Amino acid sequence: MSEADPAGTAAGNGAAAEAMVDVRGVSRTFHRGRTPVPVLRDLSLRMEKGEFLALMGPSGSGKSTLLNLIAGLDRPTGGEVIVGGSAIHRLSERKLAGWRARNVGFVFQFSNLLGALSAERNVAVPLLLTSFSARERRRRVDIALEIVGLSARGKHRPRELSGGEQQRVGIARALVNDPALLVCDEPTGDLDRTTSAEILDLLVALNRDHGKTILMVTHDPVAAERASRTLHLEDGRLAECGHDGTIEVPVHEPAGAAV
Amino acid sequence: MSSFTLISAALRRKKTRTFLTFSSVVFAFLIFGVLSMLQTAFSMGAEIANEDRLVVRHRVSLFQLLPQSYEADMEEIPGVVDAMHMTWFGGVYQDPSNFFMQSPVEPAEYLDMYPEILVPEEAKLRWIETRNGAIAGRALVERLGWEVGDRIPIQPTIWRQQGRGDDAWEFELVGVYDADVEGFDQTQFLFRYDFFDEARSFGRGQVGWFMVRIADPDRAPEIAAAIDDTFRNSAAETKSESEGAFAAGFANQVGNLGLIVTSILGAVFFTILLVAGNTMAQSVRERIGEIGLLKALGFTSSRVQRLVLMESVTLVTTAGFLGMVLAVGLERVLRPALAAYFPGLFLRPEDLLLGLGLAVVTGLVVGIFPARRAMRLETALALRRL
Ligand SMILES: Nc1ncnc2c1ncn2[C@@H]1O[C@H](COP(=O)(O)OP(=O)(O)O)[C@@H](O)[C@H]1O
Ligand SMILES: [Mg+2]
Secondary structure (H helix, E strand, O other): OOOOOOOOHHHHHOOOOOOOEEEEEEEEEEEEOOEEEEEEEEEEEEEOOOOEEEEEOOOOOOHHHHHHHHOOOOOOOEEEEEEOOEEHHHOOHHHHHHHHHHHEEEEOOOOOOOOOOOHHHHHHHHHHHOOOOHHHHHHHHHHHHHHOOOHHHOOOOHHHOOHHHHHHHHHHHHHOOOOOEEEEEOOOOOOOHHHHHHHHHHHHHHHHHHOOEEEEEOOOHHHHOOOOEEEEEEOOEEEEEOOOOOEEEEEOOOHHHHO | OOHHHHHHHHHHOOHHHHHHHHHHHHHHHHHHHHHHHHHHHHOHHHHHOOOOEEEEEEOOOOOOOEEOOHHHHHHHOOOEEEEEEEOOOOOEOOOHHHOOOEEEEOHHHHHHHOOOEEOOHHHHHHHHHOOOEEEEEHHHHHHHOOOOOOEEEEEOOOOOEOOOOOOOEEEEEEEEEEEOOOOOOOOOEEEEHHHHHHHEOOOOOEEOEEEEEEOOHHHHHHHHHHHHHHOOOOOOOEEEEEHHHHHHHHHHHOOOHHHHHHHHHHHHHHHHHHHHHHHHHHHHHHOHHHHHHHHHOOOOHHHHHHHHHHHHHHHHHHHHHHHHHHHHHHHHHHHHHHOOOOOOOOOOHHHHHHHHHHHHHHHHHHHHHHHHHHHHOOHHHHHOOO
């Protein structure tokens, strides 16, 4: 990836290999009553396959909004979102749901497991949307739990697990359909330092050993440090961010210039 | 693991609430079953009424008498096959609480009119031989511990015997009848009209009402009118109606039971809709984040809608089915125990089916709004509630 072009706006020139995420001139405006609230304006971002990108920024700056657009949870008011080669901003609701099931793993601030189900059943929930055999499902659940280091605790209910363990179950659930892209919205936001570090170790390992492309929204500079690259979102603009937290290069190029 | 795992997980989230809702639905359907049984019991006469029988009574009231000679007059009317009379006796056996229906009849006529009644041949013969012979329904005989051959003294309240003051009438039980129709009154006590007519102290030749069999049920209104016309302007005018209408009218005098039952049921089901509807609405409200999560994981909106709908149907329908099963159980216990007092007390198959159908429909109705709400939830917005 090019240090000089951190927001990846050169994606359109066709020279680079196909990006994992290619956001082009995207805007997203919400409405509060009749007042339009523009959160993202003409924003572009490129993530290579295998990248681990941290997205920082003040609260309310639109980090989750951007993450949702990339993960196919929301659609842009304008611009294009191309993920894994699919122009997902053009997909219908129904198609988008299917696309998410196959291509994106979600990790949230709270693990939000279903309290009445054991860890392994929680992990198996996304498999309900597949046509795998019971045996294949079983195998996938076992592997996912193994990767997050919870093989021994599959039968436990969420309330019998610690916060960190619950988050691991959440990560196993995100992995079970083997998506290329993981999106994590403040995955350590609710955890203490030590547990956070363990979860970040796990994410780093998933990125390094399993080739997952990871987009992680975080408030925490220590967490961001574990990523291969950090972007800062403020006032609707993206900027490369040094590991000391200072903004090094303000980047905002109009999409028209890029494409 | 299947979608049902998710449904059951949702129901187990708040176990106490689910249990309370479940129980109230069970109870509502039990009430439904019991009320259906009561309604059947009270309207039994109308239910088993034959379309080809008319009841002819005094125009003013059931308690005024008609000349027995009307029977022959009616049998002359075209369309009438047969006529037979009965009279309300209203006596007391030992204690007024032993109440049962007593009437003098002409045995052969009666048995012709009611083919649903089963009397052993030898009992029929003994009845014809024995002037004070009487037959009684199986349930009554068992309730009062009678045996064939017993002398049954019945104290008169209306019909005294000539020259014998308040003395009891003495009957001899010559047989027991059964009925091959569910709900046919098995508590009647029937004795011979000739014996009664000769011994009574007044009203000789007068009877209470007539049962008239007609050839063509479709012509019932026309024949009823013809009968009433025949006796118009006589000293005792008549009112004829089909047996069903007569029995229904009789049941209605008990109070408009059908309406009462329907109102209670309406209130019960309205409450169920509120209770179960509230549970489902609350459950969806608490799970907005969870529903957003399912959608994020790739569940389509319509699939989420189906899940919530199935949750409601599962809750209400299993509870409803259980309620109906309990009602059937209760019927099994009550029916033999109360057969002697409440002959028609049973849960009709159609009421059982109605209850089961109602359980499914209620489940759907209760679930539909929460399910739509879940379907419409915007994923990104819902996730903010995690
Ligand atoms: N669905 C929505 N409807 C209306 N406003 C929204 C919606 N989602 C986010 N916003 C607003 O957009 C802004 C950015 O939100 P968000 O992306 O969640 O910020 P961050 O994740 O950086 O804290 C906030 O002001 C928020 O209130
Ligand atoms: Mg956020």
